Amino acid sequence: MPESISKGCPSPVTWTGRTVRLLDQRWLPARETYVDCDSSDAVAEAIHAMVVRGAPAIGVAAAYGLALAARNTTRLDALAAAGQRLKAARPTAVNLAWAVDRVLARCKTEQGLAADVLAEAQAIEAEDLRANHAMARHGAECLQGTVNVYTHCNTGSLATAGFGTALGVVRQLHAEGRLGQVFVGETRPWLQGARLTAWELAMDGIEPTLIVDSAAASVMRSGAVDVVITGADRVTADGDVLNKIGTYSLAVLARHHGLRMMVVAPMSTVDLDTTSASEIEIEQRPAEEVTAWNGERVAPQGVSVFNPVFDATPYALIDWIVTEQGVFTPPAS
Numbered sequence: 001m002p003e004s005i006s007k008g009c010p011s012p013v014t015w016t017g018r019t020v021r022l023l024d025q026r027w028l029p030a031r032e033t034y035v036d037c038d039s040s041d042a043v044a045e046a047i048h049a050m051v052v053r054g055a056p057a058i059g060v061a062a063a064y065g066l067a068l069a070a071r072n073t074t075r076l077d078a079l080a081a082a083g084q085r086l087k088a089a090r091p092t093a094v095n096l097a098w099a100v101d102r103v104l105a106r107c108k109t110e111q112g113l114a115a116d117v118l119a120e121a122q123a124i125e126a127e128d129l130r131a132n133h134a135m136a137r138h139g140a141e142c143l144q145g146t147v148n149v150y151t152h153c154n155t156g157s158l159a160t161a162g163f164g165t166a167l168g169v170v171r172q173l174h175a176e177g178r179l180g181q182v183f184v185g186e187t188r189p190w191l192q193g194a195r196l197t198a199w200e201l202a203m204d205g206i207e208p209t210l211i212v213d214s215a216a217a218s219v220m221r222s223g224a225v226d227v228v229i230t231g232a233d234r235v236t237a238d239g240d241v242l243n244k245i246g247t248y249s250l251a252v253l254a255r256h257h258g259l260r261m262m263v264v265a266p267m268s269t270v271d272l273d274t275t276s277a278s279e280i281e282i283e284q285r286p287a288e289e290v291t292a293w294n295g296e297r298v299a300p301q302g303v304s305v306f307n308p309v310f311d312a313t314p315y316a317l318i319d320w321i322v323t324e325q326g327v328f329t330p331p332a333s
């Protein structure tokens with residue numbers, strides 16, 4: 001269990017020595033239940049089902065999934081095939097493919113394969129936690145005085161190896177006594193904001209102001225927000241940001257209202273092999289996530305549904321991209 005994840009929040013991914021134990025985020029905060037995966041394919045299924053979610057967290061889960069596979073085979077081709085099945089679980093967050101490729105790149109010989117894979121998975125987890133604390137400091141240093149924040153989706157300990165990306169900056173501002181009001185967008189349809197971010201902040205003794213996503217514009221217009229801070233699932237070489245659906249509209253709204261926009265993402269989320277967001281597959285998820293609520297259908301039969309999980313925000317609409325290696329700002333337009 002990595003140290004210094006936020007005080008009360010349980011880790012989303014735990015290597016038990018025999019299984020990969022995943023906190024089932026589909027039922028939080030009402031129920032804290034776990035899924036024990038005993039194979040890499042079980043981890044892949046859990047990632048696809050969003051038992052575990054959040055770009056860095058699914059990378060960590062996939063790396064430990066390969067550690068399970070390496071306990072059952074010493075064949076490099078079988079391990080690579082397991083890695084491909086893990087990569088296919090969700091297409092947009094680059095951390096998933098990055099983690100699988102990094103683990104497989106370490107596996108040169110069948111000798112000591114299980115130990116090598118496990119060591120690489122543990123390194124990925126530990127590095128992500130360190131990166132989050134560095135980004136929290138870098139991001140807070142960009143902001144002056146007391147800061148009123150709007151954040152979207154969940155980017156905290158539940159989405160990473162601990163502490164969080166965008167939520168890590170919020171935690172750092174709180175620790176420095178500089179956090180004003182934190183508006184949390186509910187983040188339909190999966191409600192990562194209402195269910196997960198609000199839960200994490202409450203555990204830290206931070207009272208979030210939960211709003212429906214469609215209230216963002218009027219809240220910004222009221223002057224109650226100084227900066228929008230989000231995470232990312234992939235940052236392209238051009239600085240375009242793929243993140244939870246709704247991020248693009250928040251960036252447009254922030255620019256329209258003269259507010260700043262900060263994206264916080266570790267270098268494991270930066271994809272220098274892709275120049276623009278248009279090249280990336282944006283995950284579509286089942287219609288039932290939109291037509292039903294708590295298992296009850298709310299939309300009438302006969303509707304079609306478009307349910308993209310991410311959108312793309314051009315670099316030009318972002319004021320800071322905060323990584324553990326430093327802060328990037330777009331050239332003045």
Ligand SMILES: CSC[C@H]1O[C@H](OP(=O)(O)O)[C@H](O)[C@@H]1O
Pocket residue numbers: 053054055056152153154155156159160165166192230231232233243244245309
């Ligand atoms: C630090 S998490 C980054 C990113 O992942 C989330 O997506 P999902 O909940 O669908 O896995 C969300 O887009 C966060 O901003």
